[in-house]
Every structure is written in structure tokens, then in C-alpha cells.
Amino acid sequence: MQTVENLDEQYKQFIEFGNIFDKPTRRYITYYLQNKIDRKPPSLSHRFNSPQFDYLKEALDQIFSDAKMLKVTNGNEHLSSQIIHDTLQWMRKSQQEINKNNPCQDEFNRLQSWKDRPLQIYADTWYHLTNFLKETYTREQIDISFYEERLDDIFRDKARFLASLQIPSDEKLPIDLLLDDLLKQWEQLLIEKSLRYEMEEMHKQAEQFTKLLYAKVEEYEQMYELIAPFAMEAGRFWDMSRGLWKQTNFDLLQKYSQLLNNEKSIRELADLLGRMREAQTEIEEELYEYAISKAAWRTTSEHKSEIGGIYESDDLNYLLPAEAVLLADPVTETAFYKKYADKNLLTFQYQGREMIKGEGTTTGIREKTRRKEKGPFIVCVDASASMEGMPEYIAKVLCFAILKMAAKEQRKCYLISFSTGLQTINLLELESSLDQVVKFLSMTFNGGTDIHPPMFEAMNMLQSRDYTDADVLMISDFIMYEMRDELIKRMKAEQKKGTRFHSLTITTQANPAIVELFDNYWVYDPESKEIARQLAKDLKKIT
Numbered sequence: 001m002q003t004v005e006n007l008d009e010q011y012k013q014f015i016e017f018g019n020i021f022d023k024p025t026r027r028y029i030t031y032y033l034q035n036k037i038d039r040k041p042p043s044l045s046h047r048f049n050s051p052q053f054d055y056l057k058e059a060l061d062q063i064f065s066d067a068k069m070l071k072v073t074n075g076n077e078h079l080s081s082q083i084i085h086d087t088l089q090w091m092r093k094s095q096q097e098i099n100k101n102n103p104c105q106d107e108f109n110r111l112q113s114w115k116d117r118p119l120q121i122y123a124d125t126w127y128h129l130t131n132f133l134k135e136t137y138t139r140e141q142i143d144i145s146f147y148e149e150r151l152d153d154i155f156r157d158k159a160r161f162l163a164s165l166q167i168p169s170d171e172k173l174p175i176d177l178l179l180d181d182l183l184k185q186w187e188q189l190l191i192e193k194s195l196r197y198e199m200e201e202m203h204k205q206a207e208q209f210t211k212l213l214y215a216k217v218e219e220y221e222q223m224y225e226l227i228a229p230f231a232m233e234a235g236r237f238w239d240m241s242r243g244l245w246k247q248t249n250f251d252l253l254q255k256y257s258q259l260l261n262n263e264k265s266i267r268e269l270a271d272l273l274g275r276m277r278e279a280q281t282e283i284e285e286e287l288y289e290y291a292i293s294k295a296a297w298r299t300t301s302e303h304k305s306e307i308g309g310i311y312e313s314d315d316l317n318y319l320l321p322a323e324a325v326l327l328a329d330p331v332t333e334t335a336f337y338k339k340y341a342d343k344n345l346l347t348f349q350y351q352g353r354e355m356i357k358g359e360g361t362t363t364g365i366r367e368k369t370r371r372k373e374k375g376p377f378i379v380c381v382d383a384s385a386s387m388e389g390m391p392e393y394i395a396k397v398l399c400f401a402i403l404k405m406a407a408k409e410q411r412k413c414y415l416i417s418f419s420t421g422l423q424t425i426n427l428l429e430l431e432s433s434l435d436q437v438v439k440f441l442s443m444t445f446n447g448g449t450d451i452h453p454p455m456f457e458a459m460n461m462l463q464s465r466d467y468t469d470a471d472v473l474m475i476s477d478f479i480m481y482e483m484r485d486e487l488i489k490r491m492k493a494e495q496k497k498g499t500r501f502h503s504l505t506i507t508t509q510a511n512p513a514i515v516e517l518f519d520n521y522w523v524y525d526p527e528s529k530e531i532a533r534q535l536a537k538d539l540k541k542i543t
Contacts, residue, residue, distance in 0.1 A: 007030055007031060007034055008027070010030075010081060011030040011084070011085075011088065014026060014030065014085075014088045014092070015027050015030060018088070018092055019092065019096070020091065020092055020095040020096070021053075021095075025053050028053060029053065029056070029060075029088070029091070030084070030088070032053075032057075032060065033060065033064065033084045033087060033088075034080075034084060036060065036061070036064040037064060037070065037073055037080050037083065037084065038080075039070060056091070056202065058199075058203075059202050059203055059206040060087075062206065062210065063087065063206060063209070063210050063213065066213075066214055066217065068214070068217050068218070068221065069083070069213070069214065069217045072217055072220055072221060079220075083213070086213070087209075087213075090205075090209045094201075094202060094205040094209075095198075095202075097205075098197075098198050098201045098202065098205075101201075102194060102197060102198070103197065104190060104193055104194040104197060107136075107190055108190060108194070110132070111183065111186060111187060111190060114129055114183060115183055119165060119173075119175060119176075119179075120162065120165070122155070122175070122179070123155045123158050123161055123162065124158075126151045126155060127148075127151075129182075130144050130147060130148050130151065133182075133186060137186075137189055141189055142185050142186070142189065147178065147182050150178055151178070154174070154175050154178075161175075309349045310346055310347065310348060310349060311346075311347060311349045312343060312344045312345065312346060312347070313343050313345060313347045314340055314341075314343040314345060315345075315347050316340075316345075318347040318348040318349070318350065319345060319346075319347055320345075320346045320347060320348065322346065323336065323339070323345050323346050323347075326339075375411070375469055375470065375471065376411055376412030376413065376414070376466065376467050376469070376470040376471075377406075377411070377412075377413060377414075377470050377471045377472070377473060378413075378414045378416065378458045378461055378462075378467060378470050378471070378472045378473070379399065379402055379413065379414070379415050379416065379473050379475065380416045380417075380418060380454040380455070380458060380472065380473070380474045380475065380476070381395050381399055381415065381416065381417045381418070381475045381476075382395070382418065382419070382445075382449060382474075382475060382476030382477060382478075383395075383417045383418060383419045383423075383443065383445045383446075383447070384418075384419040384420075384445060384446070384447055384448055384449040385419070385445060385446045385447060385448070386449060386477055386479045387445045387476070387477055387506070388444075388445050388446070390506075391477055391506040391507060392445045394506050394524065395475050395506060396440075396441055398475065398504075399415065399440070399441075399475075400441065402415075403415075403427060403437060406427055412427070412466050412467060412470070413427040414426055414427065414458075414461050414467060414470070415427060415437075415440070416454045416457055416458065417440055417443075418449075418450070418451075418453055418454040419445070419446065419447030419448060419449065419450075420447040420448050420450060421447070421453070422453050422454060422457060423436075423439075423440065423443075424457065425437060425440060449476070449479065449480045450480075451474075451476075451480055451483060451487075451514070452483070452484060452487055454474075455474075455483075455487055455490075455491070456487065456490075458472050459490050459491075459494065462494055462499060469498065469499075470499070471499065471500045471501075471502060472499065472500070472501045472502065473502045473503075473504060474501070474502070474503045474504070474518070475504045475506065476503070476504075476505065476506070476510075477505065477506055477507040477509065477510065478503065478505050478507075478509075478510030478511050478514055478515055479507070479509055479510070479511065480511055480514065481511070482511070482513050482514060483514055483517065488517060491517060495519070500519045500520070501517070501518045501519050502518060502519060502520045502521075502522070503515045503518040503520070503521050503522065504522050504523075504524055505521070505522065505523045505524065506524050508523065510523075
């Protein structure tokens with residue numbers, strides 16, 4: 001459950017810097033929206049009174065009354081928060097646009113000029129004010145004749161009026177009270193007129209926003225059915241700024257989702273491929289620092305708890321009795337003073353002990369276990385003309401299965417489709433890559449086969465931080481010429497670093513000189529279970 005403190009922090013930017021309304025109104029709006037989406041009464045204990053909020057309330061109640069929206073946000077805190085953020089952003093932009101085009105702004109400026117006008121100027125211009133108000137408002141709204149009569153009485157003798165202004169007084173003059181009352185009535189009427197305009201415009205804006213919001217909810221429901229089975233954080237795919245998806249995109253994803261459900265062998269294959277570089281527990285050495293504390297006794301003259309010996313000094317406090325005897329005889333008294341002057345008097349030496357503590361640091365090495373994340377992988381898909389037909393079908397459905405597996409397990413995956421050119425899709429953030437995935441699934445395989453560009457691209461990705469320990473999987477019919485020596489050397493260099501290259505052949509006409517360069521060579525035959533058995537056997541060796 002969201003607390004007031006959590007909401008203040010979550011929507012801090014809008015509350016503190018929203019640039020619309022006042023801060024208490026902005027804060028209450030966030031509480032109100034959160035409770036609307038949670039289907040709970042407002043969390044504040046008192047009724048919040050604000051004309052600004054009151055004219056918004058009806059529009060917000062309408063927006064957040066949709067059953068479908070409340071359904072998709074139920075239990076989805078990320079999506080709920082995102083919709084509220086989108087609504088706050090829409091409110092801010094709409095209010096700024098309304099204020100910019102508000103036809104009442106000129107009248108507000110006129111009102112302010114009359115408020116700031118000195119009384120001396122009123123004596124010559126007051127009838128401009130009353131004439132404007134008579135033309136702008138009805139008698140039922142404001143009785144201008146009442147003010148005209150009194151202003152005329154006050155300003156008829158202009159000299160006397162100006163003289164009255166020179167007389168000091170702590171109380172307001174009748175003219176001040178009259179003008180204050182008139183301007184307050186005008187201001188109230190103007191605020192009501194401005195609010196009516198803002199409400200009308202806000203309702204128009206709300207209709208447009210509501211239409212888009214509900215369309216996004218419909219889209220999200222369709223997306224959720226496709227994404228949720230393999231991406232638990234489906235709320236990541238909500239993006240109001242991106243616009244709506246085309247229905248054909250949903251149809252295509254739905255088609256491949258259904259194809260995958262029908263292809264049990266491909267699902268098994270994708271699951272087995274997902275075991276490559278599974279998460280493991282590894283042991284590593286950790287350098288750590290620790291403190292050392294020692295304690296020891298030492299002799300000190302500062303603590304005089306026991307006699308430690310006798311020494312010569314001029315300290316009379318610790319004088320030996322034998323030395324004090326010298327003062328008893330005038331003959332030896334001079335000798336005492338001489339010894340005192342030379343600091344040769346025998347005195348007791350007192351001493352004590354104190355505890356001395358010493359602290360220091362040193363370093364050591366210890367073993368530490370940690371859970372490695374599931375390893376990333378790079379998938380190269382042959383999109384050449386020789387893959388047309390069943391191989392293309394198998395390759396696309398398999399890529400869709402790998403996509404689902406990568407999203408479900410939150411594994412980094414980089415897809416490279418190639419023929420005579422390259423198309424790459426970084427599935428690190430699936431929500432920003434779905435458009436490219438749809439484009440790949442809808443493309444027609446054609447052109448020639450050149451294995452070098454995708455392999456060099458895969459090598460380059462292996463140098464990046466996200467894919468430094470990735471496995472590389474090549475899906476192709478491998479009907480191609482031999483590899484260049486430069487590529488073979490780079491493959492072997494990466495293999496020495498621990499990278500494994502896997503090949504999945506969808507036909508039986510592969511060039512053996514090429515597939516033998518890979519660490520594992522699998523042949524896919526949907527009619528045979530051998531591929532699944534062989535994969536399982538090989539994966540036991542490499543995981």
C-alpha cells in the first residue's frame with residue numbers, strides 16, 4: 001500500500017515543480033489519482049477545498065472510471081504509476097496550453113492595471129471602468145448604476161476630492177472602500193468566467209487524452225496476452241509517447257505465438273538452447289581488510305603509585321629523611337643548600353603503569369561464492385534465398401521462441417539476420433525492440449549468403465561489456481563457400497578466451513568444412529527427436 005511519504009517521493013517532480021496550480025493542490029491531485037486507481041477513498045482525513053481541483057475532478061473521475069484500465073492496473077504497481085505520471089504530464093501540458101490561449105488573460109491584465117492605478121487618476125478615468133463593466137457583464141451580475149452614482153458624487157468636485165487626499169488618515173477613505181468592493185466583484189466574475197473556459201477546454205483535452213488512454217489500454221491487453229507469458233514485467237511495454245501499434249503487428253505476433261504452440265519440437269529446442277551458460281555458483285577470491293588491536297603495560301612517571309628507586313634531584317616533596325637531617329645542624333646546613341643548588345639531593349623516584357592500546361589494519365584473502373547471471377548469447381540467422389520455405393519458417397519460429405526465452409529469463413540476446421546485408425536487434429531491452437522484431441518476422445528471405453559480416457559483427461559484440469562472455473549460435477543451411485582465414489583466426493582466438501560457437505543446420509546440405517569449425521554442430525529435423533537428444537548430451541558437457 002502506498003503511503004503519503006512514498007507518494008511524495010514518487011511524484012516529487014510534479015509536486016515540487018509542476019508549474020500549475022499551487023503546491024497543496026498538486027500534492028492532493030497525486031493522492032486523489034492514486035486512490036482512484038486503487039479504488040479507495042481519498043487518503044486525506046479532511047475535505048480538500050480548491051476551485052482549481054473542483055473543475056478538474058469531473059474530468060479525472062471520467063478518465064479513471066474505465067473498468068478495463070482498472071483491471072490492467074490491478075496489482076501492477078509499475079503500470080499504475082506510469083499511467084498516473086502520464087496523466088500528470090497531460091494535465092501540465094494541457095493547463096499550460098489553456099493558459100496560453102485563455103481569452104480572459106487580457107481582462108486579467110486590465111483588472112490589474114485598475115488595481116494599481118492611483119486615486120488621482122481615477123478622478124479623470126473612472127467612467128472608462130464603469131462603461132467597460134456595463135458592456136461586459138449584465139446588471140444581474142453586477143449593478144454598475146449603483147457605483148456610477150456614487151463615483152459621480154465623489155469626483156464631481158475634483159478639487160475638493162484631490163484636497164481630501166492630502167489629509168492624513170489611518171482609516172480608509174470612502175472612495176477606497178467603494179473601489180475595493182467594485183474591483184473584488186469584477187475579479188470574482190472574471191475568475192468564474194476563466195474557470196468556465198478552462199473547464200470547457202480541459203474537458204475537450206480530456207476527451208482526446210481519454211480516447212488515447214483507453215486505446216492504449218486495449219493495446220496493452222493484447223500485448224499482455226503475447227508478452228506476459230515470457231515477460232513478467234509487461235508494464236515495461238506501456239509507452240504513451242510512442243503512439244498506437246498497428247493491428248497487423250499484433251496479428252503477426254499472435255500468428256507466431258500460435259505457430260510456436262503447435263511446434264513442440266521447436267519449443268524443446270529453444271528450452272535446450274536456453275541451458276547454454278545457465279546461471280552458476282562460482283567461487284572467487286576476495287581481498288579484504290581487517291583491523292588489529294593490541295594492548296601492553298608500560299612504566300610511566302605520570303602515575304606515581306609506587307617507589308621505583310632513588311635518584312638525585314632538587315624535588316623537596318620526595319626528599320629522603322637522611323638528607324633532611326642535614327638541616328638540623330648549622331654545620332651541615334650549608335652542605336644541604338649546596339646539594340639542593342646542584343640538584344644532588346637524594347630523592348625517592350615514584351612511578352606507575354598505564355595500559356597502551358595500539359590499532360592497525362592488515363589485508364587478507366578469502367573465498368567468496370556468488371551467483372552468476374545467466375549468460376548472454378548472440379544469434380545469427382541466415383535470411384538468404386536458399387532458406388526460403390520450410391527453413392525460413394523454422395528459423396523465424398525458433399527465433400521467436402529464443403526471444404521469449406531470453407525475455408522470460410532476463411538474458412541478454414543479440415539477434416543478427418543476414419544475407420547480403422545485416423539487420424541487428426539488441427534484445428537487451430525488449431520493449432524498445434519489438435518493432436524491429438516484427439519487421440524481422442515479416443521480412444522475406446532473399447539474396448545471397450555471406451557468413452563473414454554476421455560473424456565479424458558477433459566478434460565485435462563479444463568485445464562489448466554486455467556480451468563479453470556470450471555464446472554464439474548460427475542458424476543456417478550453411479550452403480555457402482569456405483570461411484576466410486582472417487575469420488577463422490578470430491574465431492579460434494575467441495574460443496581460447498572461452499567463447500563457444502554453435503551451429504544449427506536446418507537442411508542436410510551444409511558445407512562440412514564450415515560447420516566443423518564450430519564447437520557444436522546440430523542438424524534440425526522436425527520429424528526426428530535426435531536433435532533434442534544430441535543437444536541435451538552436448539549441453540551437459542558445455543554448461
